[in-house]
Amino acid sequence: MTTKKKKKKKTKSAALKTRAPRAAAKTPLPLDEILEGDCIAAMRALPDACVDLVFADPPYNLQLGGDLTRPDNSRVDGVDDAWDRFDSFAAYDAFTREWLAEARRVLKPDGALWVIGSYHNIFRVGTAVQDLGFWILNDIIWNKTNPMPNFRGARFTNAHETLVWAARSKEARYTFNYAALKTANDDLQMRSDWSLPICTGNERLKGAAGRKAHPTQKPEALLYRVLIATTNPGDVALDPFFGSGTTGAVAKLLGRRFIGIERDPDYIAAARARIARVEPAPVEDLAVAPSKRAAPRVPFGAVVERGLLRPGAKLYAPQKKHEARVRADGSIAVRGPDGEVQGSIHKMGALVEKAPACNGWTYWHFEAKTGLKPIDFLREKMRREMGRQAS
Amino acid sequence: MTTKKKKKKKTKSAALKTRAPRAAAKTPLPLDEILEGDCIAAMRALPDACVDLVFADPPYNLQLGGDLTRPDNSRVDGVDDAWDRFDSFAAYDAFTREWLAEARRVLKPDGALWVIGSYHNIFRVGTAVQDLGFWILNDIIWNKTNPMPNFRGARFTNAHETLVWAARSKEARYTFNYAALKTANDDLQMRSDWSLPICTGNERLKGAAGRKAHPTQKPEALLYRVLIATTNPGDVALDPFFGSGTTGAVAKLLGRRFIGIERDPDYIAAARARIARVEPAPVEDLAVAPSKRAAPRVPFGAVVERGLLRPGAKLYAPQKKHEARVRADGSIAVRGPDGEVQGSIHKMGALVEKAPACNGWTYWHFEAKTGLKPIDFLREKMRREMGRQAS
């Protein structure tokens, strides 16, 4: 996983052939801007495959907001008998599928989607995500450390929200900075349940008369983790329900670009002022910790070429349980039941271990002054040499 | 809420008018029995409005690919049983809606439904639950204390499953034993996120050759909390996907009645033997044991996310013997002989100290107004913010 950004201008043709490229593709993207208007209309004005990530915090459901309109901008009546409830769900579903379809269109082939919601809407959102061809990667639980208690004592304290993380398609090579997250998590894999406080105190935007400027402002820590985990510096994140602009504020802090879409001019004004106050982090501290997968490939033959191991040198399995001989062509030779066999460090490791696979770099060891060391040590040495050349 | 059982023989006519009452209504319910066969057919043989609770653990439709091996080359025993394979989302949806509709029919008007699932299926289940007229009360997150890791480092550790708790209708006066749960939770409201270990060890049923008798046996603690929270002694709980019989075992323990439905005769045999071994708890002792709570873990990355240390901030070893820089992803950078090295606070502490291990929390310090303070100070601050979190 991790970065696959180097030469990814392959833009899988399948991703683009649903629609003819738009004229808009030639106009520059509205980067680090907030577009005022309906998110579906605004996304329609964007070209295909132009953003790396979509983060969406859509309206949660019909019951809560009179805010929701049908795709044709007619208002949904707030009714609650069975027939109209179905009608309401249908309207919500239509709205959801429409903005999700546009989001998918503007996503690059290897792009990804995040949507946050609660039990009121997340099941409908998740179903639509699957039906539209996205490929769910995880559902993430934001456990609120300080949720609003349930005052009536009629249910469990609703102490979490759910995020869906999905690649644009099953085949997508999505961005996931695994090693960086593991490092940040004190060297344990990051889990699907995240404990974060809700947005309060200084971070909470205040509007007129000290009232909260936005009813559902998300904490910056949540977006921080999302952007660190699934984007790289310079990536473009689109937020079609920009609200108070948390996505934009954290994107600016972390050296990512953003495109916001928001209907409410008051929210836009609050978000603009907020983002203007953000001081970007130093560029040199933004790159995610390098993962082994992203490191330049050093074939074993190069180690031999470089002279770090001479042809004929002996390699050992852990505890010297097996022995191999380095050959000039970068293969190694081991003794098998039918005489000597030659092959890659991986194949020969698997062979002597009778395992289906083996990482030869960590399996085979050479005799160093200080004892047996894995040959990966030599690869690391070469990578450091190469790094100095590059920089 | 709590008990509403006193005068609930009102049996809302709306609940019954879809179907004529069955002749079967006159035959006694198959209480504390396991019915062999397809759950839809078996439920059809039950009368309307005859159970207080439905707990369902349906197939998840995992759609697993090829084999998966652990880093040590051992093979993961995935769920590839025939009962979990569906041809399409449409097929899964049809199946889901059919069993849910029957479940709703057999539920008493004030009855409730629980369904457990993962991101593979829970969105489709939740959508169907809403469409069929159930009223969602909570979604509950079962956070696994010991989940299986993500072996390839490709995603977040899938560390939870989701349960949907829904009343039969919006108007239902469902059962919720608020006070009992609050007491059990050290006088804190029970939250929607539950931390429980997966089912292992002695509790896990073994079949032939010591292999697991069922691939997805649920922990009894999970059903314990469900039944304590949303049923009263003597209530009837129907489990249409009975499997290894956890619902029946806990129901018997807690003085509830159960009806199980299961297709696989081997599972039925295992469940029968298991339930026979259960000793019902003394009626007067059906209170819940208090749950212990641990201090929430705060990784270093969360301190950076939270904004308590900005990317680029400097950290110092005691006596400023060494220096490090905070990076956006929650790693830190130090100068080594071959240039800058990055890693966790622990790894980098060990590196500069040339020690095998190091507690980065106490080793690294930041510049506070009152002088150098260990970064553990910031972790403590976050823990205080997060307050006491229910288990």
Next chain:
DNA sequence: CATGCGACTGAATCCATTG
């Protein structure tokens, strides 16, 4: 009888690149 070490396991949509 403790203690330690190694083997084993769990609802898993689990790789990337080249040819």
Next chain:
DNA sequence: ACAATGGATTCAGTCGCAT
């Protein structure tokens, strides 16, 4: 498209056995 190949990748807990 698929096949072959390189080589990256795990956490909490239980159980059995050796010391």
